[in-house]
Amino acid sequence: MLTKYIFVPAAAAFAAYILNKKNKKAGATITALVSAYLLLSLALIYGSWELNQSFNLSLMGYQLEFLMALTPLSWLFAVLTSAISLLIAVFSIDSQADFKFSSVFNLNFLLVIGSIMGVLFARDFLTLFIFWELMTWTSFYLISSGKKKMAGRAAYRYLILSAAAAYSFLMAVIFIFQQTGSFAFEPAAEFLLNNSAPQSILLLLAISLPFWVKAGIFPLHVWVKDAHGNAPKEFSPFLSGMLLKVGFYGLIVVFHQLSFFKIIENTIAYRGLPLLSYLFALLGAVTIITGTILAIRQEDMKKLIAYSSISQMGYIIIGIAIATPLGFSGSMLHLMNHLIFKSTIFLALAAVIYRTGTTKMYEVGGLIFRMPLTFAAYLTAIIALAGIPPTNGFISKWVIYQALIEKGYLFLALAAFFGSIASFMYVFKPLSTVFLGQLKPQHQEIKEVPLLMKIPMLILIGVIVLFGVFPGIQMNIISQISGDLGIETVNYSLYSIQGAFGAWNSLYIFNVFAAGFVIALLVFGLAKKSKLVGLLDTYSSGEYVTDAESYHYAYQYYRPFDRLFDNLAAKSLTGFYETLTANLLKSGESFRRIFAAGRVQNYALYSVLLFVILAAVGWII
Amino acid sequence: MLNFLEEWSFFGGSILLIFIGLYGVLSRKNMIKILISLGLMDTGVNLLLVALGYVEAANAPIINSVNPSNAAAFVDPIPQALVLTSIVIGTAVLALGLALVMKIYDKYSTLNISEIRGLKW
């Protein structure tokens, strides 16, 4: 019974709101319990793809039927949502101690989970739209409960952009409803297939607009930085982990289930791929490049990681757009892996913020001594993000490279390489500024985060390595999905994936790394211990240093590199949107000045004028 | 010929009166003059309404000793009833308008409407 996945979180949300008023920890525990329950029940129904449910309603003369069904794709996303929300809920039990809006946070968090479930299981446009709107509204409230003024503006911009996209979705969907008489996907798909190609493409693009916005692809990525940067520290992992992915769920539905690829098959091709999908891939590449460059410039750690999410999304869209078996499974792999390592990074940063209270990298330093586990979690996550072998990040990037090289798209491959190489830079920046270097005097007595916040980080580190070594687990479900969507599957085994130019055996590599690690441990153990030196006992060529001044170099870490792209970053896209809306609304101002000049005689004059004009118009016709 | 003159004087006259009243409302600066023109417009419309109901060589719609039976030709009574009501409504609105003018005068101590810009927006 699929509606339980929506109503259980919704009911729990109101319970969490009331209970949290009394005890700050109650809300987060309820969220954790609900997500665990969802995870369990999803695991039980794995494989029963025929599970569906529909109820129809004659509303105001419209015969509407709301369909819900379980597909492998929606099952995977549902599992990912409930898993990540479970981990975040456990993490936020303690971290919300000082959070003013914690009861509103838990209410909206559970509602977001419920509405995402609704979006995933919807098989008709109306249910999809209703839950999509609910998801947007509740996540709007979540984001605006973050840092005071900036969170409000960020959430405001996010909502306006998603609302505009949702309205284009509504318009296209109702147009289809008029032609086919129902909102379900299947009749719409076959109506679009045998409809005139340009109109179908236009309709499908209008339908996919909200998904592009939510996925944060290049022209529409403006909201991501501010929303992630200013959202409450517990919601950022979910926002960049899961919410961005729901956009991709929609895109896959549009590309495959609404037969977008079948429609554009016979349009003009470019190097063996329909022009439109090559354009999407190009957009992905541009997103990677801009995301990476802008990430390097950031001084606020959450904004930096937000831009890195944007650039990682570029990889996924490239994989989906080229629609080869390797490409599709690569992007699905990267989608899952990005969720895992990105939420680890955000949880680690949340731990740092929980302890130090600041998100600016240059205000902290040398936390490795006080918070070793957070450092370890952060380190494994950025190794995965950069794509170094033993972790899961490497596998998905490797598969995407294979797909690109197999089709011979050099520019896209180049952009992908640039993305992963440059990611070393922006990934290393928080590592060195936050964790390495000297510990600031005021952070001397910082302790490690409490146990309940350690557990999610430990689990995630384990999963990163687990999927790094045994990608087969992920490939099982991905092959189910590609079978369901009609894409041939890549042959794989528990620990190896067959690429275009040879297989990748992760177990063998893991053994080599493990051996290397052991040797390094031995050398470290046996060799002479280095003398522990006080951090602030700095020596600088004879000059006598009196105060505890730290030589920890953290501000504008990559200044020379940033100077290369100064002019590019200046023309940021948000500026373009800002000016666009500003002078649209300024016309309202001039409208008011012309007409509502405050003189009652002008008002009376306009009414007589209307009479004369309409009489003249009537007389001419 | 006389009838033509009469027709044009009544219809034309009342419409001209409406025109003068409307022009007065739109152009005059003084608030009391605006209300006067509003009154003129009302009178003009009332005149037009009754003129529309006039019948040549018919007598007033009252049965009395002079024309005892309803067989005689009468003028249309309905516009007269409507005008009766509309005159009183016009006066009521004007009286309220004048009270408002007096109140506004207490605040701005001027009757010139362009100097009363309290409600800019």
Place this chain on the structure above:
Amino acid sequence: MPLISSFLILIMLAAAAAALAFDDLLSSIIAAGLVSLTAAVLFYFLKAPDVAMTEAAIGAGLTTAIFVLALFKTERGKSE
């Protein structure tokens, strides 16, 4: 009868134009009163005695009185 009514209408229009043109408010109020009065007589010519009485009593009488009262409570009160 028709000649007189056309003549009266001319007077009425002249009085209306005068009501707008006069600078002194009191004289324009009196001109407006004249317009109502001529209208009352015209209603009589249109065989509408009820309306004529109403127009005379309320239109010419009370409205003009109210205007004069309002005038003396605002502008004219000031100038004295």
Place this chain on the structure above:
Amino acid sequence: MKFRNLIALVITAAFALIILQAFTITPAAGEITLNEFGKADINNRTAQLYLNKSVNTDNKKVIYQESKNLESGSANIVTSVVANYRSFDTLGEITVLFLAAAGIGVVLNLENSKKKKFAADDSSLILNTGIKLLFPLLLLAGTYIFVYGHLSPGGGFQGGAVIATAFLLKMLSDNKFEIKEISITLVESTAGISFVGLGLYGLVTRGSFLENFMATGTVGQLFSAGIIPLIYIAIAFKVGAELTNIVKNLIEA
């Protein structure tokens, strides 16, 4: 001539021309247009039914002092329209005057403002003595007008206005003449209640609001025309009280 006034003149002129055009249309076959002046064809208008008093009954002849128990019974047809056929309009109209009086009372917020009497110096001798003479006559004329409303031209509105003018002159002439607010509101309310009460009584007995529930007697007699005289008496008191109230408020503002 300021530029703004010029535009206003042009637009109002255009408006007047369009309205004039409505009178100069030459009707094509079978089309309805406005009739010329004096040519209003009464017979296919509802007015014909009011003249023959044949809305519910198909009565043909109405003879002065002879026809009895007609459906409306008032000799003055305009009064029958105002107080009987379309008495709902008149009720609405009375409310407009009532609301205007209330509105003026609020705007000039009389109750707490100091009683600023009309600043005119005590008026000339002729005015005082003239009004002392005229006051009772005016009241008498007013009463005559509304009592004979259904027989001769006149009625509630005109009678009320004359009474109000009488009080206006009285108030103008001597400052010490003071009408207490309570008395005006009492007269106003009782008159209003009686008018609506008549309507409700008609609703209760005859089934529709403001229906005439009394015998209509013979046309032309004083005691004829059912509830029309009662309505006109109520209207006269109400209009008289309200107009006096308005004038009193303006004087004492």
Place this chain on the structure above:
Amino acid sequence: MVNLTLIIALPLLMAFTMPIFKMLNSKLPKFIALLTTAFNLIVLSSNFTEIMAAPLILELGGWQAPFAINLYVGPLALVAAFLINGSAFILSIYNLSQDYQFDDKFYLLFLMITAGASGMVMTGDLFNLFVFIEITSIAAYSLTTFAGGSSYEASFKYLIIGGVGSVFLLLGIGFTYSAVGSLNLAEIAASAGLINPLLLQITALLFLIGIGIEAELFPLNFWVPDIYTEAPTAVSGIMSGAVSAAGIYALARIFFTLFPAQQFFNYLLVIGVITLIMGELIAYQQENIKRMLAYSSLAQMGLIVTVISLGTEAAVKAGLFQLINHSILKVLLFISAGVLISAAGSKKIKDLAGLGTKKPTAAFGFTIAAMGILGVPFLNGFISKFMIISSSLNADQFLITFLILAAALIEIAYYLKVVQKLYFEDLEIEVKNTAVITVPVILLTLLIIGLGVYPQLIAEPLEKAAAEILNNSRYIMTVLGGI
């Protein structure tokens, strides 16, 4: 069963006796107003099933229907009357906690503006419509002045425009009567076809201007922002909730029954769209919260006129549902805004920052109503927005649909600015204590969510109302049936 004329007669009786009630006990007028509006609602619901079956003709004065004034109460009139008396009832609950300087005169005028609006909606006679429009307008002129300050100027401006409008209306009535010979809407509609097209056009335009002022159409609605801002909260509520609904009804009745030519609907369509876009754009600029609500409500009126003038049954149904939703939401918005303003002591939006915690009911009321207007699922606004878009797409008006959606976007922008200020910014000013409005807020929220989750509640009356207004020959038959 209970005769529907009581809805106008009883408030009239209460209004006339209000001064006497005041003398008996100074608290009485408040409760009299509440009881009368409650009684009106009971009378309306007692006639509900009967009117759903067939429209009701009530002859006034006992005269045969078309030859004197008769009230025509069809499903549309019933829905509108429910709306008017419903918002009056809720606002009189709100008034229990308010006190006004001349409270007997206030409640007398408040009852009369409701009775005037109900009269406008139920009358079947043209001149009667004019009289009721005058009653509503003069009540509005006087009610606005209760707030003192610059409300006198606003009221004076509205009086001038109302005066010009009534002249247009009287001219229109004069032309119609002397052309057709009757004042009854059905008789005029019966022979409207024979009227010379030029005369028909001039008369229709006269009515368009005359009633357009009440229906807040574009060049005629400049009085709206001044009045809604300066008037006391209850008056702005009743004006935007009830009187504008009556104005729209009158416009629809006149143009669907008397002048059903497509040309006039094109005029209304264009004027409606301009009102919508202009209203939304200017509302975005406002800093004064009541003025923002005023422009938003005149924009919504533009939207309703646009959708109704599309002329298809689905469009009229969507327009009516939007009218109902708009009245409910606007009454709640004005009540909550009223409390927030008196709490912050200023009408500026920036001074309302952080009131969410201090005034939870008012802030919640404002937010749920804003969500309703913006079309959040499971609230009533969503259903009517969905119906509007599908009906305008059905009439393949792509540009109109695009403009409606763009206007909805601007609407989201300025409502959200206020909601965010309420909840997510800190409080700078000390909060004055204000009236308790829990009852109206709860009642209206239940209505909003109820209609949102289960709109079938009013599906049947809406369908009947849309069918009834569109087919004027049935209107003529029912009234002239006898003859």
